[in-house]
Amino acid sequence: MKVEQLVEPDRVHKHVYTDQAIFDAEMEKIWERTWVYCGHESQVKASGDYYAVTIGRQPMIMVRQGDSSVQVLYNRCPHRGVQLVGNLHGNTGTSFVCSYHAWSFHLNGTVRAIPLAKGYEGTRMTRDNPDCGMKRAARVDSYRGFVFASLVDEGPSLTEFLGEARIAFDDMCDRSPVGEVEVVPVCHRVMQHSNWKFFMENQLDALHPSVTHQSTGISAGRVEKRIKAERGSAPLYYHYLSTFASSFEQWDAVQTINFPYGHGILKAYMGLRPQDPDTLEHEALLVKAYGAERAEEYLSRSIHHVLVYPYLSVQSPLQQLRCLRPIAPNKTQSEIWHFRLKGAPEATYRRSLWYYNLVNSPATMINADDLENWAKGQWGLQSNGGDWVSFHRWYGDDREENGVTYSNHGTSEVVMRNQFRAWTQYMLA
Amino acid sequence: MNKIPSSAPQAIPNAGPDFERLLGQEVVIEATQGSALTGAQSIEPDHSPRASQAGSSAQVRQLPRAGILSRTSAEADVQREVEQFLYLQAELLDSKHWQAWIDLFDAQGVYWMPVMPEQIEWEGSPSIFAEDKLMMEIRKGRVSHPNAWSQAPMWETNHLVSHVALESVSDTEICVRSRFHMMELRRDSVRHFGGRYQHTLIRGNDGALRIRLQRVDMFNGQASFDYVLQIWV
Known part of the structure; x- marks a missing residue:
């Protein structure tokens, strides 16, 4: 089925939730094009701090640079494709070093050293070729410390996207x-x-809270009421839970x-x-x-x-x-x-x-x-x-x-x- | 399509005497001797000053000590009493006797599952569970409600408690650590949780032990949760 046939103004076809081809198309057309949240700048405070993050199907690395900017790179060695970091977060020092053949890269992704570089002379994989560096996200921007990246050059700016x-x-x-x-x-x-x-x-x-969460809302409300009767007031966190049992009318308002x-x-x-x-x-x-x-x-x-x-x-x-x-x-x-x-x-x-x-x-x-x-x-x-x-x-x-x-x-x-x-x-x- | 030869295999072409020479030993690869650089160090001498890997020993963990050895029969009784108490705690959970389990805690009792072993304060810390007796009552009320939808599927747990090591014993307070393994069945899937219990037990005027603090450090507390935990571990 075509996308036009799946979405009507008042209903959608079940395939948009279940179909693998639709999911793949979503990854390609939405997630790997639009601005995607990577993390907060304070997750990578010091130079070399990194956080692994997935954008669509792409494994990326958000990394703090020596000049204190934040860069988002593909987690992939340009040599044979091995991922350059193997855990969720850490500090990589002043470079990424591949665990397979020791290719190394500056924090901005450009190549730092190729082992046995002589062996590449005369090939198209010499260090002046940009393909020798880690690929970067096409666009990286942040809003009040929250970092986003887009994997394509075209499209709205981050502020236009956020609106x-x-x-x-x-x-x-x-x-x-x-x-x-x-x-x-x-x-x-x-x-x-x-x-x-x-x-x-x-x-x-x-509409769902007072249905789905009624068991918690009712149970918390009972304890909250008792505390109020005993002490005059109850800490706010009882209210966080009891409020889930509010009436349909309250939520509708x-x-x-x-x-x-x-x-x-x-x-x-x-x-x-x-x-x-x-x-x-x-x-x-x-x-x-x-x-x-x-x-x-x-x-x-x-x-x-x-x-x-x-x-x-x-x-x-x-x-x-x-x-x-x-x-x-x-x-x-x-x-x-x-x-x-x-x-x-x-x-x-x-x-x-x-x-x-x-x-x-x-x-x-x-x-x-x-x-x-x-x-x-x-x-x-x-x-x-x-x-x-x-x-x-x-x-x-x-x-x-x-x-x-x-x-x-x-x-x-x-x-x-x-x-x-x-x-x-x-x-x- | 190539057919697999069924008759005698074809003879391998003879590479001749040059091939024999090629296989002659010319280079011997030896481990780097003394202060010489390894291959990787030769292009990245400092190998980049980076923090130790998360999987190795990022946090300095306390060196475990053996539990207090019982030297008298009275001390052995305490060890056995505490063991039986911890087994009961786990069995009450597995048999879903929520109120009897809550009753094991003293009035100021706290159940705490921190996120990381370095955390020391139950209040003010991001936690998986951080519950006093009132919050336990809410959780018990939730899972006991007929419309606790997530309680509908078949759901059982099975705890094993072992390695019970007394850390300190006085007339009024006992600190004990142990390890647990919990298997949880939900619908037709089994999940595993494991880790360390640290109990601070108080002996009341009636002579009975009560829990002041049950601290649960799960070894997989920072892993991705496949669904969530509905009840205390």
């Missing part, structure tokens, strides 16, 4: 009195046995904002401004740094998640993000990171850490049920029980202004419809 979704990084960094975040060097990795689109659709699906390129925001105020001394101390630091008006603007943003399509879900008010690395139509690796606000009180970090530990860790009381849904979803779509996936909820209710699509219903499937609009544009380009 309004750059608020994900602004919102996170603006909560620091110095406007910067620093990565916490722990990355949880959890394999999803489902197509990458399940995760991206789920992140802004405001939340708004989604859907941008070009498939990006989107699920609004929702997380109740992150209790009037306790820790919160007030943090707010006072922001007022001092930015003035009362801007500090209020930063603190009153209503954001639950920001999606950078097709791979990033950023929970900016709690300084964490999840990044997808698709492996097969039914297999997706997720990487889960969190950040410290530079210059903010330790208590502000700890508040977000509770969310990281309870919701995003590999012992999550929330995603356990999501992962179950997505795996069962994948199996269901592989069946002959039906051909189409429905995105009809509040269809016809969407409102488009300047390329941005709004819905008055938080539970509207406009989120998925907007993602597939971007998907189709990528796939037909």
Whole structure:
């Protein structure tokens, strides 16, 4: 089937989740062309620090240069193709050295030494040939410390690609009195046995929490209520869990904002401004740094998640993000990171850490049920029980202004419809 | 298509006396002697000043010491009592007696699974589990709820606990380390988890042992998780 036949305004064919040829085309036309998140600059602080990262099907290395810039290179020796680093991260000193024949490369990928170089004289593989160096990502750019790479020369700039979704990084960094975040060097990795689109659709699906997560929401709500009765108030992290059991109506009252390129925001105020001394101390630091008006603007943003399509879900008010690395139509690796606000009180970090530990860790009381849904979803779509996936909820209710699509219903499937609009544009380009 | 000859093999052409000479010993490859450079060092003398490989010994780990040896029958009783306590802990998990398992902890009891062995504080650290008794109650409530969807598939665990080594013993507090192996069945797949337990046990006024801290360092805690952990290990 052709791409045009797979996506209709209100539904999509199951093949977009299950078909290997579609998956391969996605890798080629989306992931290996668009801007893909590599990591945060603070993951590679010192010269020679590197992090292995996968862009589409390509094994890449994000590496800090001697001049403090960050470069993204293919993890491949140009001699016989052996990968130059064999682990996820480390420090390579001043050069990459191949473990097979000791070809070595400067941190920017250019060749440094070829063993028995005399043997190459008169061949086309001499050191003046650029093919003797490690291939670089065509474009590397960063926004507020978050590094992205694109494997092709043409296409929009990073800021054009991010568009309004750059608020994900602004919102996170603006909560620091110095406007910067620093990565916490722990990355949880959890394999999803489902197509990458399940995760991206789920992140802004405001109807599912009170269904999927009712067991945790109800259980946490019970304990939270008891603590409130005993002590007058309960720590915020009980609320993180109990809020998942909110009513359909509450979630429906939340708004989604859907941008070009498939990006989107699920609004929702997380109740992150209790009037306790820790919160007030943090707010006072922001007022001092930015003035009362801007500090209020930063603190009153209503954001639950920001999606950078097709791979990033950023929970900016709690300084964490999840990044997808698709492996097969039914297999997706997720990487889960969190950040410290530079210059903010330790208590502000700890508040977000509770969310990281309870919701995003590999012992999550929330995603356990999501992962179950997505795996069962994948199996269901592989069946002959039906051909189409429905995105009809509040269809016809969407409102488009300047390329941005709004819905008055938080539970509207406009989120998925907007993602597939971007998907189709990528796939037909 | 080439046919495989079924009759006598064809004779190998004779390379002649030159071939015999070619095989004569001219070069002997020997290991680099003394201070001479290896091949790789000759083009990259410092071999680049880089950190030791992650797989070798990136973190300096504490040298394990043997557990306290029981010299009296009273000391042997403590060793056996602690062993039985640790076995019970694991069996309560395997038999899904969540409340009885939680009851093993004292009022300030904490269950902690850090991400890395270097971590020392359960509060304020990125963790896989970091739960006091209230959080344990929430987790127990979650998996006991009829609509805990991820609990629907067949799911069982089996723990083995061994290498029980007492580190310190007083009238009121015992520190003990041990190792565990847990197999987990979910649907039709089996996963393996293994690692080290470090228990701080408190002896209450009633003479019974209670857990103040159960620290679980999984050897595969930083590996990619194929699905997640729903219950304590």
